[in-house]
Amino acid sequence: MPEPFRIGIAGLGTVGVGLVELLQNNAALIHKRAGRELEIVSVSARDRGKNRAVDLTSYEWVDNVMVMADDDRLDAVVELIGGTEGVARGLVSRTLSNGRAVVTANKALLAHHGYELASIAEKNHAPLMCEAAVAGGIPIIKALREGFSANNINAVYGILNGTCNYILTTMRETGQSFEAVLQEAQEKGYAESDPAFDVDGVDAAHKLCLISALAFGVKPEIEQVKTTGITHITAKDILYAQELGYRVKLLGMTRNLRGKIIQTIEPCLVPDEGPMGAVENVFNAVFVEGDFVGDSLSVGRGAGAGPTASAVAADLVDLMRAISVPVFGIPCAAMQEADWGDSGDLTGRFYMHLVVSDKPGVLADVSAIMRDHGVSLEAVAQRGRAPDKPVSIIMSTHKVKQADIQNAARIAADLPMVHTPPCLLRIENI
Amino acid sequence: MPEPFRIGIAGLGTVGVGLVELLQNNAALIHKRAGRELEIVSVSARDRGKNRAVDLTSYEWVDNVMVMADDDRLDAVVELIGGTEGVARGLVSRTLSNGRAVVTANKALLAHHGYELASIAEKNHAPLMCEAAVAGGIPIIKALREGFSANNINAVYGILNGTCNYILTTMRETGQSFEAVLQEAQEKGYAESDPAFDVDGVDAAHKLCLISALAFGVKPEIEQVKTTGITHITAKDILYAQELGYRVKLLGMTRNLRGKIIQTIEPCLVPDEGPMGAVENVFNAVFVEGDFVGDSLSVGRGAGAGPTASAVAADLVDLMRAISVPVFGIPCAAMQEADWGDSGDLTGRFYMHLVVSDKPGVLADVSAIMRDHGVSLEAVAQRGRAPDKPVSIIMSTHKVKQADIQNAARIAADLPMVHTPPCLLRIENI
Numbered sequence: 001m002p003e004p005f006r007i008g009i010a011g012l013g014t015v016g017v018g019l020v021e022l023l024q025n026n027a028a029l030i031h032k033r034a035g036r037e038l039e040i041v042s043v044s045a046r047d048r049g050k051n052r053a054v055d056l057t058s059y060e061w062v063d064n065v066m067v068m069a070d071d072d073r074l075d076a077v078v079e080l081i082g083g084t085e086g087v088a089r090g091l092v093s094r095t096l097s098n099g100r101a102v103v104t105a106n107k108a109l110l111a112h113h114g115y116e117l118a119s120i121a122e123k124n125h126a127p128l129m130c131e132a133a134v135a136g137g138i139p140i141i142k143a144l145r146e147g148f149s150a151n152n153i154n155a156v157y158g159i160l161n162g163t164c165n166y167i168l169t170t171m172r173e174t175g176q177s178f179e180a181v182l183q184e185a186q187e188k189g190y191a192e193s194d195p196a197f198d199v200d201g202v203d204a205a206h207k208l209c210l211i212s213a214l215a216f217g218v219k220p221e222i223e224q225v226k227t228t229g230i231t232h233i234t235a236k237d238i239l240y241a242q243e244l245g246y247r248v249k250l251l252g253m254t255r256n257l258r259g260k261i262i263q264t265i266e267p268c269l270v271p272d273e274g275p276m277g278a279v280e281n282v283f284n285a286v287f288v289e290g291d292f293v294g295d296s297l298s299v300g301r302g303a304g305a306g307p308t309a310s311a312v313a314a315d316l317v318d319l320m321r322a323i324s325v326p327v328f329g330i331p332c333a334a335m336q337e338a339d340w341g342d343s344g345d346l347t348g349r350f351y352m353h354l355v356v357s358d359k360p361g362v363l364a365d366v367s368a369i370m371r372d373h374g375v376s377l378e379a380v381a382q383r384g385r386a387p388d389k390p391v392s393i394i395m396s397t398h399k400v401k402q403a404d405i406q407n408a409a410r411i412a413a414d415l416p417m418v419h420t421p422p423c424l425l426r427i428e429n430i
Numbered sequence: 431m432p433e434p435f436r437i438g439i440a441g442l443g444t445v446g447v448g449l450v451e452l453l454q455n456n457a458a459l460i461h462k463r464a465g466r467e468l469e470i471v472s473v474s475a476r477d478r479g480k481n482r483a484v485d486l487t488s489y490e491w492v493d494n495v496m497v498m499a500d501d502d503r504l505d506a507v508v509e510l511i512g513g514t515e516g517v518a519r520g521l522v523s524r525t526l527s528n529g530r531a532v533v534t535a536n537k538a539l540l541a542h543h544g545y546e547l548a549s550i551a552e553k554n555h556a557p558l559m560c561e562a563a564v565a566g567g568i569p570i571i572k573a574l575r576e577g578f579s580a581n582n583i584n585a586v587y588g589i590l591n592g593t594c595n596y597i598l599t600t601m602r603e604t605g606q607s608f609e610a611v612l613q614e615a616q617e618k619g620y621a622e623s624d625p626a627f628d629v630d631g632v633d634a635a636h637k638l639c640l641i642s643a644l645a646f647g648v649k650p651e652i653e654q655v656k657t658t659g660i661t662h663i664t665a666k667d668i669l670y671a672q673e674l675g676y677r678v679k680l681l682g683m684t685r686n687l688r689g690k691i692i693q694t695i696e697p698c699l700v701p702d703e704g705p706m707g708a709v710e711n712v713f714n715a716v717f718v719e720g721d722f723v724g725d726s727l728s729v730g731r732g733a734g735a736g737p738t739a740s741a742v743a744a745d746l747v748d749l750m751r752a753i754s755v756p757v758f759g760i761p762c763a764a765m766q767e768a769d770w771g772d773s774g775d776l777t778g779r780f781y782m783h784l785v786v787s788d789k790p791g792v793l794a795d796v797s798a799i800m801r802d803h804g805v806s807l808e809a810v811a812q813r814g815r816a817p818d819k820p821v822s823i824i825m826s827t828h829k830v831k832q833a834d835i836q837n838a839a840r841i842a843a844d845l846p847m848v849h850t851p852p853c854l855l856r857i858e859n860i
Binding site (some may be wrong): 005018022025026028030032033034035132136137138139142143147148149150151152169217273274277278279290291292293294295296297298299300301304306307308309311313314316318321323325327329330334345 | 449452455456459460462463464465506511526562566567568569572573576577578579580584647703704705707708709720721722724725726727728729730731733735737740741743744746747748751753755758760761807
């Protein structure tokens with residue numbers, strides 16, 4: 001009879017409580033699959049008095065979470081506190097330094113300090129597991145690190161933030177504005193009261209830089225993710241995209257362009273009948289292009305108690321089965337400083353929406369700017385004609401260099417007849 | 431400097447040659463990710479003289495493949511011969527008995543002898559890996575065994591045969607008959623000259639019973655997969671399904687219905703705008719319902735040299751990293767004889783298409799049969815009215831017990847005005 005695998009759980013928010021519930025409900029299953037019992041020894045959170053939906057009475061309560069790092073009874077510490085500094089960073093670092101395994105769902109921490117923590121893990125032969133850090137319902141860390149381990153990865157595309165996908169889906173379904181849908185989402189608890197972290201693309205950027213590290217073997221660098229959120233997307237953009245056969249999705253994209261890695265988070269148009277277009281509401285998706293496996297797409301819930309707890313518990317089962325791979329799939333010494341590329345060097349097709357005064361010659365002026373920047377237009381349409389009201393010009397382009405069309409858009413924005421900055425979105429045929 | 435990991439490759443068909451190509455092209459990458467070099471020591475195939483697209487001159491040629499099983503230089507043998515008996519079975523069994531690891535893509539072998547081979551593997555502490563046996567481009571074995579290891583699985587649905595999916599997609603896109611599309615597919619090399627293995631659902635059934643074993647911890651039993659192919663699907667069925675907002679897909683489904691496991695392969699209607707409907711052409715998909723992770727879908731290429739080689743090579747990298755989990759996720763002693771359920775006990779919505787004489791009273795007779803079997807109709811339409819020609823009656827039902835509607839369809843088939851057996855297909859909202 002092997003010894004139980006003993007853990008401490010630091011942080012009892014939605015995910016922490018979900019994890020306790022999973023480990024209680026599925027204890028027999030986990031025992032069978034992992035070959036030994038999993039025992040929660042201790043738990044910790046800021047507020048002991050808070051009413052939680054699970055029974056914690058059989059676990060030790062730890063006031064100072066740092067005690068877990070030094071508790072030699074524990075085989076692993078689960079960090080579900082969150083945050084890039086302070087307690088979370090200290091706990092993970094100290095636990096690993098003590099040679100003890102850590103399982104974390106903390107994408108922000110790993111995006112900022114992933115290489116440092118991976119080095120501490122490696123030096124102390126302590127596994128650091130993070131499946132829950134990216135798209136809990138999709139075992140994408142394992143897929144990139146193990147399932148696709150024999151492939152050169154060309155690119156990874158992801159819908160990585162459920163809140164943004166919910167907002168964009170609802171905007172399309174109801175025709176409402178971003179602001180109106182965001183308010184509703186906040187009331188329903190799908191969006192935080194401070195939504196910037198989600199809608200500005202920061203959360204997606206954290207996840208993307210971990211994906212880059214896994215896919216390309218480069219040190220994660222959050223500063224190298226060019227990040228655009230969805231706050232500027234209007235109901236009209238969603239409608240016009242739909243008329244062209246597309247849906248708007250906030251895509252995280254990381255690609256290897258002739259040896260240079262380019263990481264971007266930006267709203268894009270994807271075909272409404274394609275597999276990425278079918279990913280709606282709070283669902284996440286990750287699309288991987290490998291040199292032998294070809295195209296592979298995974299779709300699942302990105303957040304929430306159940307999927308995130310499922311990912312944390314899978315990491316624990318891996319530890320109980322003695323499965324351990326370096327955090328980013330290769331030893332730290334083999335990880336490289338990436339040669340970061342410029343997204344302006346990418347080529348692609350684009351959608352552009354300009355709101356302009358309904359005066360003769362506007363289209364001619366805009367078209368001339370496009371021509372002067374080498375932008376070849378596939379289609380142009382004008383919408384919303386009404387006396388003395390501004391009208392919309394919607395353009396889709398043939399393949400063009402991103403820097404060229406961005407320059408064209410900047411110059412077009414300065415035309416006196418152009419009311420608001422053009423909305424320029426990549427069209428990705430995935 | 432660790433010793434290289436040494437392998438023998440048995441079988442040099444499409445997949446074997448693809449594997450050699452992958453291991454040659456991506457040798458440095460694999461070395462970096464696995465921490466040691468992978469060395470092909472020997473290869474074997476029936477016909478040494480055959481012209482193959484890869485350079486095999488640096489590998490030993492083995493005429494009698496059984497030699498590989500006993501070759502103590504080898505860390506693993508890769509079995510890509512195929513077939514459920516004879517050489518493949520003997521090689522895998524003997525290699526494992528010698529305590530040597532085996533990687534196989536042979537779904538038929540495992541569907542028929544999986545439990546026996548897993549037992550030999552376990553007894554001899556020899557890993558048996560089979561990621562390539564199900565949907566090569568989707569790391570679904572790893573996902574079920576590791577990624578979702580903390581979940582009770584309720585059901586798994588899969589598009590598991592690329593040939594069938596290509597045929598059904600092309601029938602929808604071109605309006606051609608099954609026979610015409612099959613012939614084209616054969617000419618293009620997408621279908622075998624003897625297509626029964628694919629179009630009768632046998633190949634999908636092999637894969638499904640491995641999925642059941644992984645999902646539910648039961649011994650694989652190929653005889654317990656109720657298998658219906660796609661040969662009876664007409665161009666009209668595809669068209670009528672489309673008019674109702676559905677696409678026809680050959681689905682493998684395994685579910686846990688109150689403790690009874692029900693395995694079926696059958697063509698079904700899935701929503702054309704849903705994630706499963708978007709899986710077209712040769713792509714495979716696997717949809718998993720777990721109690722904590724919720725719904726998760728993975729899409730990728732199911733067959734072909736690249737994706738299958740990618741899966742085999744991922745298994746090899748796992749072996750090099752000393753990752754090893756029991757073949758079906760739990761020790762053999764813990765695997766149970768399933769309590770197999772009857773698909774007639776399932777409930778669901780159905781599509782039914784009858785070709786009937788255009789005479790008064792037909793619809794009344796058919797409707798009465800449905801009523802007498804407790805089948806509540808959601809919609810009925812008649813199509814194809816022309817003098818003295820048979821017409822189509824298309825029905826969709828509300829939720830009904832499968833046995834009831836199957837009985838109703840059998841009785842309707844005996845009506846003198848009904849020309850051909852009704853086409854009865856489940857509607858699955860995934």
